[in-house]
Amino acid sequence: MKNILITGGAGFIGSNLTRKLVEKGFNVTILDNLSKQIHGEDQNSTLFKSIKDIATFIKGDVCVKADWQNALKGQDAVIHLAAETGTGQSMYEIEKYNEVNILGTAHLLDFLANEKHNIKKMIIASSRSIYGEGKYICDNDGVVYPNERNDKDMANGNFESICSSCGENLIITSTDEQSKIHPSSIYGITKQQQEQMILLMGKALNIPAVALRYQNVYGPGQSLSNPYTGILSIFSTRLLNGNDIDIYEDGMESRDFVFIDDVVDATILALEKKEANHQIFNVGSGIATTVNEVANTLKSLYESEVKISISGKYRLGDIRHNYADLSKIKKALGFVPKFDFISGISKFVAWVKTQEIMEDKYESSIEELKQKGLIK
Numbered sequence: 001m002k003n004i005l006i007t008g009g010a011g012f013i014g015s016n017l018t019r020k021l022v023e024k025g026f027n028v029t030i031l032d033n034l035s036k037q038i039h040g041e042d043q044n045s046t047l048f049k050s051i052k053d054i055a056t057f058i059k060g061d062v063c064v065k066a067d068w069q070n071a072l073k074g075q076d077a078v079i080h081l082a083a084e085t086g087t088g089q090s091m092y093e094i095e096k097y098n099e100v101n102i103l104g105t106a107h108l109l110d111f112l113a114n115e116k117h118n119i120k121k122m123i124i125a126s127s128r129s130i131y132g133e134g135k136y137i138c139d140n141d142g143v144v145y146p147n148e149r150n151d152k153d154m155a156n157g158n159f160e161s162i163c164s165s166c167g168e169n170l171i172i173t174s175t176d177e178q179s180k181i182h183p184s185s186i187y188g189i190t191k192q193q194q195e196q197m198i199l200l201m202g203k204a205l206n207i208p209a210v211a212l213r214y215q216n217v218y219g220p221g222q223s224l225s226n227p228y229t230g231i232l233s234i235f236s237t238r239l240l241n242g243n244d245i246d247i248y249e250d251g252m253e254s255r256d257f258v259f260i261d262d263v264v265d266a267t268i269l270a271l272e273k274k275e276a277n278h279q280i281f282n283v284g285s286g287i288a289t290t291v292n293e294v295a296n297t298l299k300s301l302y303e304s305e306v307k308i309s310i311s312g313k314y315r316l317g318d319i320r321h322n323y324a325d326l327s328k329i330k331k332a333l334g335f336v337p338k339f340d341f342i343s344g345i346s347k348f349v350a351w352v353k354t355q356e357i358m359e360d361k362y363e364s365s366i367e368e369l370k371q372k373g374l375i376k
C-alpha cells in the first residue's frame with residue numbers, strides 16, 4: 001500500500017495525518033473542497049498551505065460523484081475524513097449534514113461497488129458522538145445507558161444523568177465499543193450511518209474496512225476560527241480577545257480530550273495493521289477532563305485575566321460525560337496514547353501563541369442556536 005487518498009485532508013486531522021504519512025514515505029492525494037467554515041473566505045488557510053506542496057491536492061466535493069472518480073484513480077487505500085462536523089449546527093442544517101456525511105459516503109461506496117479499482121483498505125472517521133450519553137453504573141441496576149437529560153431537571157440545575165429505571169444517581173464509567181449507540185444529534189446519527197455503511201460494504205465487497213471512533217481531538221492545526229466545534233479553540237479565541245468565558249451547566253461535565261499526534265498514530269496503525277480489518281475502535285486518551293479544568297488550565301497558560309463564570313445555561317442534546325475504554329485498540333493494535341492532558345494542552349497553547357488572533361464569532365454562533373431554541 002503506497003497511494004493513500006485522504007478526503008478532508010486539508011482539515012485539522014487530515015493535514016496532520018498527511019504530514020506524517022508523507023514522512024513515512026506514502027504518496028498522499030487529498031480530496032477537499034476547502035470549506036469556508038474551516039479555511040476562511042479566501043480558502044488559503046495555514047492548514048491548506050501546510051499540505052499543498054507535499055500531497056497531490058484535488059479541490060473537489062465528496063457530494064460530487066465525478067470528484068470521487070477522479071480522486072480514487074490509482075489509490076490503494078482511502079481514509080474518509082471529509083465531513084460536516086458541528087454537533088449544534090447539525091440540529092438546524094439537517095439536509096446539509098445528511099448530504100455531505102451520508103450521500104458523500106454513498107458515492108464512495110457506489111464507486112467501489114461498480115467500478116474497477118485497487119482499494120485494499122478504507123477507514124472511516126467515526127465519532128464518540130454516536131454513543132450519545134456515556135456508560136454508567138447504577139447500584140441497583142448495574143450497567144445503564146441513561147436517556148437524554150430532560151429540560152426540567154436541567155432548568156433546576158440538576159445536570160447529572162440519573163438511572164432511567166430506578167431514578168438513582170449514577171457513576172460514570174468508560175465507554176467501550178459494545179456500549180449502546182444512541183446519538184443525541186443529527187451529526188451523531190450521520191456518523192453512525194457512515195460507520196455502518198462502510199463496515200457493511202467492506203464485508204460485502206471484501207475490502208478491509210475500519211471505523212475509528214475519535215473522542216474530542218485537539219492540538220496544533222485545530223481551527224481557531226470555526227465557532228461551531230472544539231471547546232479548546234473556542235475558549236482560546238475568547239481568552240485571547242479578552243472576552244469572558246461563560247461555562248455551561250456547572251462546569252463539571254466532562255469529555256475525553258485526545259491529542260492530535262495520538263489520533264494520527266492510531267489512524268496509521270489502523271491503516272497498516274491487518275488486525276484492524278473489519279473492526280471498530282475507540283480512539284481517545286481514556287481520561288475524562290471537566291470543562292472547568294479545561295477553562296482554568298487555558299486561562300493560566302495564557303496568563304489571562306478574563307472572568308470565567310458558570311452560567312447554568314445548557315444546550316439541549318449535550319451529553320454530560322463520555323470517555324473511552326481503550327482496551328480493544330490497545331490489545332489489537334498496540335495503541336497507547338503518548339500525551340496526557342497537560343502535555344497536550346501545553347503544546348496546543350504554544351502553537352496558538354504563534355497564530356494570528358482570530359475574530360471571536362462565538363457570540364453570533366450562540367445567537368443562532370438561541371434563535372432555534374437549542375439553548376436554554
Ligand SMILES: NC(=O)c1ccc[n+]([C@@H]2O[C@H](COP(=O)([O-])OP(=O)(O)OC[C@H]3O[C@@H](n4cnc5c(N)ncnc54)[C@H](O)[C@@H]3O)[C@@H](O)[C@H]2O)c1
Pocket residue numbers: 007008009010011012013014031032033034035036038039060061062063080081082083084085100104125126127128213214215216217218223
Ligand atoms: N476533531 C474532532 O474532535 C473529531 C472527533 C470525532 C470525529 N471527527 C471526525 O474526523 C473527521 C475530520 O475532522 P476534523 O476535525 O479534521 O475536521 P475539519 O473540519 O478540520 O476537516 C474537515 C475537512 O473536510 C473538508 N470538507 C468539508 N466538507 C467537504 C465536502 N463536501 N467535500 C470535500 N471536503 C469537505 C473541509 O474543507 C475540511 O478541510 C470528520 O469526519 C469528523 O467528523 C473529528
Ligand SMILES: [Zn+2]
Pocket residue numbers: 138139140141142144163164165166167168
Ligand atoms: Zn437504577
